[in-house]
Amino acid sequence: MDFSLSPEIIALRDKTREFIAEQIIPLENDARASHHGPSEELRRELVGRAKAVGLLTPHASKDMGGLGLSHIAKAAVFEEAGYSWLGPTALNIHAPDEGNIHLMEEVATHEQKERWLRPQVAGQTRSCFAMTEPSPGAGADPSMLMTTAVRDGNDYLINGVKWFITGADGADYIIIMARMEDGSATMFLSDMDRPGITLERNMDALDACFTGGHGVLRFENLRVPASDVLGEIGKGxxxxxxxxxxxxxxxxxxxxxxxxxxxxxxxxxxxxxxxxxxxxxxxxxxxxxxxxxxxxxxxxxxxxxxxxxxxxxxxxxxxxxxxxxxxxxxxxxxxxxxxxxxxxxxxxxxxxxxxxxxxxxxxxxxxxxxxxxxxxxxxxxxxxxxxxxxx
Structure with a gap:
């Protein structure tokens, strides 16, 4: 392994370092941040600043509007972004959106990418990922998944409770892991404003760096069209x-x-x-x-x-x-x-x-x-x- 970084990665790393120092750290005590993370207004300002200097969503593919960074390039840039607790939000590389963007690029259909991923890469929307559940449901052991998805015509009806769902409050769309009737797991996509999704509460947490905090979600007969299955049935x-x-x-x-x-x-x-x-x-x-x-x-x-x-x-x-x-x-x-x-x-x-x-x-x-x-x-x-x- 060659531990040297290319001139291009070094230049991008240094650009990120300068951006964080000059434009992001001065906003760390902004009143628009609460114990549940930066407000949507503050998030949009941070994202706008990163976009203006060409650093927004750098890990996304160039086709989607990102910089198409390699994993090594991400290591250099993400460390610099993390120097401020607002940095990952500014660059649109915070959890869970960063992981969701990667997953959507790998698995989503063209139509799903245009509907949900492209606006997210542009910093216009946020997402969340719902897998963890209260006992006796899935936690560190995902095989204990309790949330169910049952076929109903051309749709699926999803029922269950998820918690510790980072960014749920204010998210535009969600990726839901649910158990099928045969015991396998499937991922489903849904807009957060659909009937059947309830944000019951935001949980108090030690951390305060994630926009939207950590929420408890309840799904009651959430109707998801078969076209909104992420990937293939049973491969969750x-x-x-x-x-x-x-x-x-x-x-x-x-x-x-x-x-x-x-x-x-x-x-x-x-x-x-x-x-x-x-x-x-x-x-x-x-x-x-x-x-x-x-x-x-x-x-x-x-x-x-x-x-x-x-x-x-x-x-x-x-x-x-x-x-x-x-x-x-x-x-x-x-x-x-x-x-x-x-x-x-x-x-x-x-x-x-x-x-x-x-x-x-x-x-x-x-x-x-x-x-x-x-x-x-x-x-x-x-x-x-x-x-x-x-x-």
Missing amino acids: FRYAQVRLAPARLTHCMRWLGQARRAHDIALNYVSRRQAFGKPLAEHEGVGFMLADNDIDLQTARLHIWHTAWLLDKGEKGNYESSRAKVVCSEAEWRVVDRCVQMLGGQGVTGESPVMRIFTDMRAFRVYDGPSEVHRWSMARKLVHAAGKTSN
Whole structure:
């Protein structure tokens, strides 16, 4: 693997870095953001700024209006966008839209792309992805899916409850995972204003960086035409893997930017702040934390780049994306946690952006599969591979 970036990727990375610093970070304390994320008005302003400089939805294909970035290029650009918690929203690469855009490009029909995807790539609309359910429904184990889809003439009737649905409030369309009568799973597309979809409530959450927050949705005889099935009937779990492997990795990319931001803030602080006759950074305990931060940041970046490289080669990268998700979510969390410690009182108050980064990032070790599930999945594959070797 060649770890050097092309001149084109470097130029795009630097352009993104400058854009975030000059146009996005100054808006971080804008009153149009709430505990449930940036308002639609603020989102549209952010998107407009990114569009004006040619950075909007860069991961989408050129045919759809994006820049058609490779996975390696995404790694460089998404990290820079993630340096601000508003950056992914501005570039239209935030979750769940980023993963949904990728899925729609891979699976949707031409008509579905023109109806739902093209306006989304243009930053005009948002989407959500509904799979997780309250107990005893699907969570980390998608096979426990309880939401049902039953054929009714040329339509399907969908019934069930979903929760932790990121971006549900204000989304224009939704991708719904539902169980068929034969036990298989299928994905369905629907406009959010159709009768039969109810946003019951928005959930309180540690993070506040996702437009629309996290909602609870109820489907009661939601009628979806057969033409709005996403992909083929019964292949929902297969399509989920199409979406999840790259989406796990882009989470790692974006949060790496936030971790690096926290480290930069802490490094600047401990280099200036005096205690016991010298700067904090010259005390061994603080110096060790700085070094450990650098180790964790570089380790996370290398896992991201390696997995991105594999995906660019056309490999599935499911195992490697699980490994990267565990490594990055835990390493980046350790970085931010150390930064809180180094900042002391400033780290646990709004006097510094680090407190906000800390609360936003904690959920990363849970969503898109908790670390324990990814470790369990990796272990099964390791044991299976060892068994094949011994035979």
